[in-house]
Amino acid sequence: TEQADGINWELEEIRKTLPELKPHIDLTPVQQSLTEMQKLLTEMNRLLERVGNLSEKYSSKWIDWLPDFSLLVALKWIMLVLILGTAALAGWYGAAAIRGLFL
Known part of the structure; x- marks a missing residue:
């Protein structure tokens, strides 16, 4: 909304600055398209909010019993x-090699 208002304000300033272009430029389609985009963005945000709420509601049932998870700790x-494991394997093979020397 703020961006659309800013663009509208800039368009008005351009029209005031360049009056000779006023009859040649019709920016109504641009304003209509911006208004339509604003409506679509508002609807998408509303839908994303609903999806987020639904996923939280369903996923929290299964995740509540898990301990807190941090990727760094994992x-x-x-x-x-x-x-x-690497140290254990190295020790195992080292011991086997030493045993092989005495057999």
Whole structure:
């Protein structure tokens, strides 16, 4: 709405500044198109709000029992498991190699 008002104000200023162009330029279709776009954006925002409310209502039932989730914490745990697993495999193969030297 503010953008449309700003554009309308700028158009009026242009018309005042250049009076000789006034009869040659009809900006009514532009204003109508801006008004239509504003209506469509308002409707889309209303629909997105409704969809957001619906998804919150249905998803919160299933997610309430889960603990708080942070992607960073999950990545830290995954890295810890990978490092421990790598160390365990290295130890296992190292021990097998040492045992192979004595057999």
